[in-house]
Amino acid sequence: TVYNALYSRTPVNTKLKKEILNTAESIGYFAQNKVPVCDVAVILPSNPVYFWSEAEKGILNEIRNSNISIKLFTYSSMDDEEDFVLCMESAKRSNAKVYIITPVNTEKTIRIFNELDKNIVFLNEYVEIDKAGFVGADAYKDGQMLAQACYDFLKKHPRILIINATAKNCKAEERKLGFCESLPESARITGEIKLPFNRTLAASIAREIESRYQGKFDCIFVAQGWFQQVSMALKKLDLVIPCIGCENQKVSPKYAENGKLHAALVQHIRKQGEQSIKYAMKLIEGVELPGRNITVESTLMI
Template identity: 20%
Template sequence: MAFVYPEYPQYFWKEVERGIKHSLEDIQDYGFNVQLFKIPDNIYKQIEVVNEIIDSNKYDGLVICPKDGNKLEKIINDNVEKGFPIYTFNNDSPSSKRLSYVGADYFDSGSLAGDLLEKMTNRSKKFAIITDELDTSQMIQKRKGFESYLKSINYRHQFQHMKIDHNNIENTLYELKDNFSELDGIYVACGALSEVANLLKSIDTKCRPILVGHDMSQEIYNYLQSEVVTATICQDPVFQGSLAVRIPFNHLMLEQPVKNAEHIVKLEIVTKANAKYYLH
């Protein structure tokens, strides 16, 4: 079984790999083998690697975190129709014929972030959302969820949408820095929470916006303890990695049908008080 996923952010994928390893330890006697392909965060490179994996005829299936589900849809459909099983995790290609998806509901993720910012601010509520430069399905869904929540509470200010290039994060964020002190809350929808926090720490606490983002790392933990990051939304990457192995194992080795097309992981709000339970 081939697993294809991005390198960025490294701290997140290390946790996913822990989950993959845990499941493999439990089923190693069955002869179920996994090869991991970590690739640059580039859809065209991902397509190239996927085609090489399929054309090699060395693998009985593919588990993939699609960089862009739309661009991979035809490849997924064509090969599933030929009998080559493909499963998605963390990111999805929902319109494709993939056999299952393991991961978060990113619309709900964005909505939850909006809920947190609204409840944690008590001023005029000028918000911003920071996403990756590329409009991947994950970024689009998080933004839609965020917008939807703000509309539901009759949010009357136009929030700012800021995009960053994660290959050039420092320079991109530096260009945006002057806008941060004018905001009441920032939602980092991409994997740059610690980088944004690093810029915000120099702003006086009286002017510093509430900062909410995703996932956990040592740096994010430290920023939670110093109250630069107010809250982060976790999605259990270890469990995602573990289940992403279990589903194709049960399907291919135990010949169990895939009963659920989607396995949505729960979203967990992490603050300074409970952050220690999420740091591995």
């Protein structure tokens, strides 16, 4: 636990982690035990594991073909600003040349990025700062593609409930915008449930549906790769409602029975991880990519 807290390797209770780090700082631990310097520091969330572990595999696969060194730092989830900040402090001790980051998007974290005088590549998600590159999906285009593929379906299921994250997630919002702007004229959004990602997410979704939206929607748009939790929520309520949205290809078939997953956009997160390392290698070599973005196309599953 102490090692994981000191080096942000696996999630540790944030309060305990903070106490361990403060104690280490007060006794001069980091001055006496320097974190080995690396070329690339990778900062990723741990949850949901089935998604981010694929990004990690892609990164490690690509590293095998290179001569650069990396260190991986993990924080709990994209809802946890405090743990992310602690994770960034650990990562900065590695004095990396390039930082590959899946960021938490808050005013505090944006200040941290702006103050970090290093190359930054955002992976899968981003915040709006001038100097960073990005590797991930074209979320707006994904949203358009999903709505267009489901055009006839949405005419028959016109009342749409959106389920999304409370965390400010630029890509989820872009995806939602592309989807909403491409709907048939007869379709309409009847509401949006916004919740933090945690262990009780399925139960929270079920409570929201039961208290506010029973009988008010014909289908669900899952903006944030939460089909597993949405399906569990529907099962709790004994509802069979067709869903569309953004999902992970490993999870979708397993949970399609209860949520009746009509269509999904599959992000190739492992490939995104691979491409982020290729991007980092270019930056280390002093090569600036045109547009500073690498788009990894999503796949429509219908």
